[in-house]
Amino acid sequence: MVTKNQVKYIQSLSHKKQRDEDGVFIAEGPKIVRELMQLDQVKPREVYGTLDWWESQPTSWRQQPWAVEVNEEELQRLSFLTTPNQVVAIFNKPVIHPHPGGWQIMLDGIQDPGNLGTIIRIADWFGIQQVVCSPDSADAYNPKVVQSSMASIGRVEVDYTDLVQYVVDHAHRVFYAATLDGQPIKEVKASRPGVLVIGNESKGIRPELMQKLSHFITIPRQGEAESLNAAVATGIILSHLIT
Amino acid sequence: MVTKNQVKYIQSLSHKKQRDEDGVFIAEGPKIVRELMQLDQVKPREVYGTLDWWESQPTSWRQQPWAVEVNEEELQRLSFLTTPNQVVAIFNKPVIHPHPGGWQIMLDGIQDPGNLGTIIRIADWFGIQQVVCSPDSADAYNPKVVQSSMASIGRVEVDYTDLVQYVVDHAHRVFYAATLDGQPIKEVKASRPGVLVIGNESKGIRPELMQKLSHFITIPRQGEAESLNAAVATGIILSHLIT
Numbered sequence: 006m007v008t009k010n011q012v013k014y015i016q017s018l019s020h021k022k023q024r025d026e027d028g029v030f031i032a033e034g035p036k037i038v039r040e041l042m043q044l045d046q047v048k049p050r051e052v053y054g055t056l057d058w059w060e061s062q063p064t065s066w067r068q069q070p071w072a073v074e075v076n077e078e079e080l081q082r083l084s085f086l087t088t089p090n091q092v093v094a095i096f097n098k099p100v101i102h103p104h105p106g107g108w109q110i111m112l113d114g115i116q117d118p119g120n121l122g123t124i125i126r127i128a129d130w131f132g133i134q135q136v137v138c139s140p141d142s143a144d145a146y147n148p149k150v151v152q153s154s155m156a157s158i159g160r161v162e163v164d165y166t167d168l169v170q171y172v173v174d175h176a177h178r179v180f181y182a183a184t185l186d187g188q189p190i191k192e193v194k195a196s197r198p199g200v201l202v203i204g205n206e207s208k209g210i211r212p213e214l215m216q217k218l219s220h221f222i223t224i225p226r227q228g229e230a231e232s233l234n235a236a237v238a239t240g241i242i243l244s245h246l247i248t
Numbered sequence: 249m250v251t252k253n254q255v256k257y258i259q260s261l262s263h264k265k266q267r268d269e270d271g272v273f274i275a276e277g278p279k280i281v282r283e284l285m286q287l288d289q290v291k292p293r294e295v296y297g298t299l300d301w302w303e304s305q306p307t308s309w310r311q312q313p314w315a316v317e318v319n320e321e322e323l324q325r326l327s328f329l330t331t332p333n334q335v336v337a338i339f340n341k342p343v344i345h346p347h348p349g350g351w352q353i354m355l356d357g358i359q360d361p362g363n364l365g366t367i368i369r370i371a372d373w374f375g376i377q378q379v380v381c382s383p384d385s386a387d388a389y390n391p392k393v394v395q396s397s398m399a400s401i402g403r404v405e406v407d408y409t410d411l412v413q414y415v416v417d418h419a420h421r422v423f424y425a426a427t428l429d430g431q432p433i434k435e436v437k438a439s440r441p442g443v444l445v446i447g448n449e450s451k452g453i454r455p456e457l458m459q460k461l462s463h464f465i466t467i468p469r470q471g472e473a474e475s476l477n478a479a480v481a482t483g484i485i486l487s488h489l490i491t
């Protein structure tokens with residue numbers, strides 16, 4: 006059974022302000038919820054599942070205070086998806102302790118939630134535990150970002166900070182800026198982990214940040230497309246830098 | 249001025265059947281429409297632009313029989329986007345003559361229109377002019393695919409055919425299947441152009457097709473993510489195969 010207040014509360018979590026105040030995020034669907042439940046880094050706060058879903062989960066889960074059984078109509082009211090899928094869950098934001106000195110991704114104004122989620126998933130694939138974003142980037146705990154991260158949101162730390170200051174404060178690291186006229190990816194040898202800098206989908210890296218950077222890296226173009234999708238570019242460059 | 253019938257007609261183009269019958273597709277927004285207009289491979293059928301938009305285009309365009317000026321309210325009625333952007337255009341499907349013997353991408357059941365559009369854009373970046381899809385893949389002329397292709401839809405031929413039969417008929421070519429347990433990308437040397445085979449987002453390449461393939465290629469994983477997005481994987485593998 007779901008109360009009006011529970012529905013109202015979940016809806017309020019579409020707003021970043023509410024998510025930040027409560028330190029929570031929402032995930033939906035059996036695959037991603039199941040995977041997040043099994044991580045130490047996140048803890049469930051409320052889990053609304055259909056009878057079907059609960060029956061396929063460990064029985065101990067159903068006795069937890071955060072477990073709620075809902076019918077299809079209730080699930081519909083709780084869900085942010087056009088086609089709700091068995092379960093909607095509220096989790097505490099992950100607590101992650103990245104290895105010091107590992108690779109990082111820096112995002113300057115990534116706007117599209119799908120791109121951000123995909124980049125978090127790419128980070129997780131390559132074993133990168135930290136993504137540093139400019140304050141005007143999409144929020145990592147936006148439900149669309151969470152869904153496209155495919156549970157990687159539970160394993161990657163995403164921070165928001167002034168990027169120019171960050172570069173100044175981490176002058177001992179090598180920052181590789183993805184641009185259209187840098188050194189071809191195949192020629193770049195990263196002898197130790199650095200930071201890959203990816204710019205906004207249409208404007209690229211902003212001039213104030215570019216001024217602080219000195220390593221530029223490019224995916225050579227053989228055809229006509231003006232640019233590559235930001236997440237695709239991130240994946241391609243990392244696959245060459247990280248061996 | 250826009251008539252009721254024009255609105256009805258554009259709406260009917262959300263259906264593949266109507267697009268196929270008329271051999272047309274829709275593109276929206278100043279950037280992609282302008283770029284498509286400049287290609288020889290596509291011809292405009294009807295272009296609905298606001299006064300602002302027309303004033304920033306070559307004056308000769310406005311005298312063409314396909315040019316229609318609309319106000320914001322009319323644009324809203326014609327558009328498939330939540331936020332319409334200056335222009336909605338109907339184009340004839342492109343006529344492309346790919347170089348024989350060039351690289352190709354084969355897609356087995358790609359469902360997500362954003363992924364398909366992004367893959368078409370990747371193909372275009374790497375100079376690949378042909379994408380071959382299974383009949384159950386998303387339609388390349390779906391408005392969402394067109395938008396995420398960023399005008400690359402006008403430079404890449406997308407065909408739909410039985411993939412098993414295609415592999416049999418092109419036995420002289422090398423097909424590289426993207427899987428989770430193949431040869432690491434850095435070890436694969438493609439001495440001549442081949443065909444990169446990418447499977448469905450969750451199920452991968454279907455068994456009937458896998459049976460016909462013999463070169464398997466993998467992006468080594470350093471972290472925890474279960475998989476990579478299909479478009480990201482396509483970009484990474486191509487960046488290693490094509491030099």
